[in-house]
Amino acid sequence: MGRGKFVERVLFFLALSSIGSLALITFFIFLEGLPLILHTGLKDFVASSHWAPTKGHFGILAMIVSSILVTLGAMVLGVPLGLAGAITLAEFSPERLKRILKPTLELLAGIPSVVYGFLGVIWLVPLIRIYLGGPGLSLLAGSLILGIMILPTVISISIDALTAVPQLYREGSIALGATRWQTVRRVVLPAASSGIITAIILGMGRAVGETMAVIMVAGNALKLPTSVLAPVRTLTSNIALELGYAAGRHREALFATGIVLFVIIMILNLSATLITRRR
Amino acid sequence: MRLDPRITQTLAKALLWTLTGFTLLILIFIIVDISIKGLPHVTAAFLFQEPHDMGRAGGIFSTIVSTAYITLLAILLASPLGVGTAIYLTEYTREGWATRIIRFGAECLAGVPSIILGLFGFVLFVMKLGLGWSVLSGGLTLAIMVLPIIIRTSEEAIKAVPQDYRTACYSLGMSQWQTITRIVLPAALPGITTGIMLSVGRSLGETAVLLFTAGAAPRTPATLFDSGRTMAVHFYILAREGISMPNAYATAAILMISILLINLAAYTLMQRLMKRYS
CATH class of the missing domain: 1.20.5 (Single alpha-helices involved in coiled-coils or other helix-helix interfaces)
Structure with missing residues (x-):
């Protein structure tokens, strides 16, 4: 075997590290969690909201519902704000301003999630408690914080999608007498739609998977939420709150919660990949 | 109307x-x-004293040391893997099923939430391999977390090196490996460094992964097998248990400002590289 061939082999093995890690992660999460799902039955696991792990009740319905609601709430804030930011920067701001603002907004991504959670507890939770009632630690607080946290994802991927639309499209539309805004709304946005949808899906993935900030602001109550002011516990919070002391079946149940989360995230990621590829 | x-x-x-x-x-x-x-x-004393009384008093020195150890370990493990993957993808193979699978793996890995990585690191490194809550378990798990970042940025950086450079090397009779190690990698180095810096930034702010792999012992870890509480975990504990607001704020400030500066430097470096070759 020549030196070149040898190097190529070695590099190939290094290159398998990412897919290999993914396979290992999948394997171990299922290895630890699947026995419990089989033991409890999938239906009792995902369709019951009775979670009393020390007494043998492992129903995570309330957490699934909470995760979905918190994520949807995050989208309500994050998508319009994020899209507005992306459109402003890509279409309506001078090149120089864009070059400063884009990296600045992307800096939001670097702020650790515990810092978002902390500021949520200090500022947002008291505001909700005083002006809207309830304990403050709530579905609403979780949604608002997550909505802010997904902004960098939504903004930066949408900007890339908008920038990828050929300049000719814009020129054609302007030449026909359309205003910049009409061009954006009728020509650029439809052309960039698959990229923007990808941005939104990846934002959702971030929101579903976020843990620390949600634990800090969402209240972690084990009930199906009855209002936006009710405290909720998401799938991620459930794992993080109990993993430290869980053992036996209880620990398995947390890995089983992880399986559900993992499957949701993979579906979101796969659809994002498929949409991007079709473009 | x-x-x-x-x-x-x-x-x-x-x-x-x-x-x-x-x-x-x-x-x-x-x-x-x-x-x-x-x-x-944030005073010199705060930076260089050990935390006392659960973090109520004293500083954060041991958490800075733990953070440095764990981050360094993660980078040392992930860099060769990530850069190797990027070289393979850009220099050694045409687009085909192999590259598609590798890229797919990297993309999916980037989307895996940190709590899942925490669960994985906990079961494999902490439990099965018996490494316990340790700097080693934390570093190994973080390495997996930052791998996709290093792959993506290194690939971009290597692709940005003009094809002419390679052609010139081959015309001088250099082998492919010589071309890569002597010309392409040095030219792509700023971009690769960017990826590593972004990974450091990501590692500094990570909490969910480390809580379950590196543990939360507030002492300075003496060996790879000791538990180490990073700054982010320390901040989380201070804030969540309401131990000390001033110390929580001070830790958050150090954490946030270092991450922002690192990311800013990484961004500037990448811009400069892209400008040079475009």
Whole structure:
């Protein structure tokens, strides 16, 4: 075997590290969690909201519902704000301003999630408690914080999608007498739609998977939420709150919660990949 | 009634700029609030003293050391894997099923939430391999977390090196490996460094992964097998258990400012590289 061939082999093995890690992660999460799902039955696991792990009740319905609601709430804030930011920067701001603002907004991504959670507890939770009632630690607080946290994802991927639309499209539309805004709304946005949808899906993935900030602001109550002011516990919070002391079946149940989360995230990621590829 | 398109445009622009301004305000608010309340407590003593009384008193020195160990370990493990993957993808193979699978793996790995990585690191490294809550378990798990970042940025950086460089090397009779190690990698180095810096930034802020792999012992770890509490985990514990607000703010300020500076430097470096070759 020549030196070149040898190097190529070695590099190939290094290159398998990412897919290999993914396979290992999948394997171990299922290895630890699947026995419990089989033991409890999938239906009792995902369709019951009775979670009393020390007494043998492992129903995570309330957490699934909470995760979905918190994520949807995050989208309500994050998508319009994020899209507005992306459109402003890509279409309506001078090149120089864009070059400063884009990296600045992307800096939001670097702020650790515990810092978002902390500021949520200090500022947002008291505001909700005083002006809207309830304990403050709530579905609403979780949604608002997550909505802010997904902004960098939504903004930066949408900007890339908008920038990828050929300049000719814009020129054609302007030449026909359309205003910049009409061009954006009728020509650029439809052309960039698959990229923007990808941005939104990846934002959702971030929101579903976020843990620390949600634990800090969402209240972690084990009930199906009855209002936006009710405290909720998401799938991620459930794992993080109990993993430290869980053992036996209880620990398995947390890995089983992880399986559900993992499957949701993979579906979101796969659809994002498929949409991007079709473009 | 239809509005004049020019009026609609003015209204739309006003709305877009208001919303963008709001986003910027949130960012500024976060940075200013943490800095104003945190920085006054950041003193030499705070940086270089061990935490006492659960973090109520003393400083954060041991958490800085733990953070440095764990981050360094993660980078040392992930860099060769990530850069190797990038070289393989860009220099050694045509687009085909192999590259597609590798890219797919990296993309999916980037989307795996940190709590899942925490679960994985906990079961494999902490339990099955018996490494316990340790700097080693934490570093190994973080390496997996930052791998996709290093792959993506290194690939971009290597692709940005002009094809002419390679052609010139081959015409001088250099082998492919010589071309890569002597010409392509040095030219791509700023971009690869960017990836590593972004990974450091990501590692500094990570909490969920480390809580379950590196543990939360507030002592300075003496070996790879000791538990180590990083700055982010320390901050989380201070804030969540309401141990000390001033110390929480001060830790957050150090954490946030170092991450922002690292990311800013990484960004500037990448811009410079892209400008040189475009």
